Amino acid sequence: MSASVMSEYLARAEQNYPVYLAAEWSPSFPVAIAMTLHALRVSYEVRKMLNCSGRLPTAQEIFALLTLSFGGGILSALMLGKPQPWLVNNGMIPTYTLVYLAVGFCPQDWVFRILRMLSPASDVFLAAVDGAIRGYGVTATGVEMVRDMEGPISESLTAMIIIGTVLGCGGGIIEDVIQFSKRSWNFRTPTLLQRPNFDIGITFSSVLFYIFSTRTWSFAAQHPGLIGAEWIDGLIELLVPHLTPETARGVCGLFCAGSLAYKAVGDHVRYNRLMSPAMPNTQKTEVVEETKKDQ
Incomplete structure (x- = not known):
């Protein structure tokens, strides 16, 4: 493939990404396909965790699902004094709730069973979609x-970094502190x-790269x-390519x-090991807690 053809392909991809x-x-x-796939990804991961x-x-599982899904938007909106995205968008709560009900409570459990039969391909695909959404969200939105x-x-670098990072993984941070995936919630020192x-x-x-690559x-x-x-800016100029916002x-x-697709492969192996009848329940609980620390 020639350089001109590759450049044209990349230009179209940049334009069509959003x-x-x-x-x-x-x-x-009128429901976004990407949002539906993200709801399926989070629902699938919550179901495996549970x-x-x-x-x-049921109500507690749905609450855990919604908090993990919207946690980043909740925290970033609170910090900036913005309206909550899940209040502005009428379709978010119904979409995520219905998708989770399908994954978690479908008769014969066929939705979850199909995802497991297609695993690890389903894990990798949904993780990659989640990553594509996150990469765009923490930059264009965060x-x-x-x-x-x-x-x-x-003009605050601190605000850009914190808001962008929290937007991408705020749900996991909330779960890490409050542990709402357990029957009784408990505050604990964040493992992060x-x-x-x-x-x-x-x-x-990703947030750092976007900020400095777009100058x-x-x-x-x-x-x-x-x-x-000036020396620090010169070092950034030397090490980080100058890109347009769309390319970045x-x-x-x-x-x-x-990155998330690569991690999904390891998570697939770990889940199969956890669900093995040979693993004692006490050891299973310990491994689950260790796994949650990496989310």
Whole structure:
């Protein structure tokens, strides 16, 4: 494939990336396909988690599903004083609830069984879609949402990094602290403060790459009197390619999609081991807790 053909293909992909994410099933069923697949991904993962740790009352399982799905939007909107996305979008709660009811409570359990029969292909596909959505969301929605704010916060590197990262994995952070996937909730020290976290790592890396590859923020422009500001900007210029926002979002989407797809393979093996009759329940509980720390 020639360089010109490859460049043309990449240009079309960059242009169509947000179009694909916003595409709906049909005018008579105006629900985004990407949102439906994300609901299926989270529902599938919640169901697997509960299969290992124990099922909960239906309302509690749905609450856990919704919090994991919307947690990033909830926290970022609270920090910026914005309306909650799940309140603005009339279709979010019904879509995620119905998808989870299909995965968790379908007669004969056929939806979950089909996903398991197709595993690990189903795990990898849904994880890749989740990654593509996350890569676009933390950049176009997270970082750019901060830049669109009025006042000094629009130029805050701290706000861009925190909002972008939290938007991508806030649900897991809430679960890590409150443990709402258990029958009785308990506050605990966040494990992200105790050990590296895979999801936070890839999200944080994507946000940083987007900010500096698009030259959204520079030390010399924001803090001209800072010692070494120009040297730091020069180092960024040397190490990080200068990309358009559209290209940078595509790169972040590919990175998140590939990373989560790779992780899904390991999660598939771990789940099969957890569901093995040979594993004692006490050991199964310990492995589940360790697995949740990496979410």
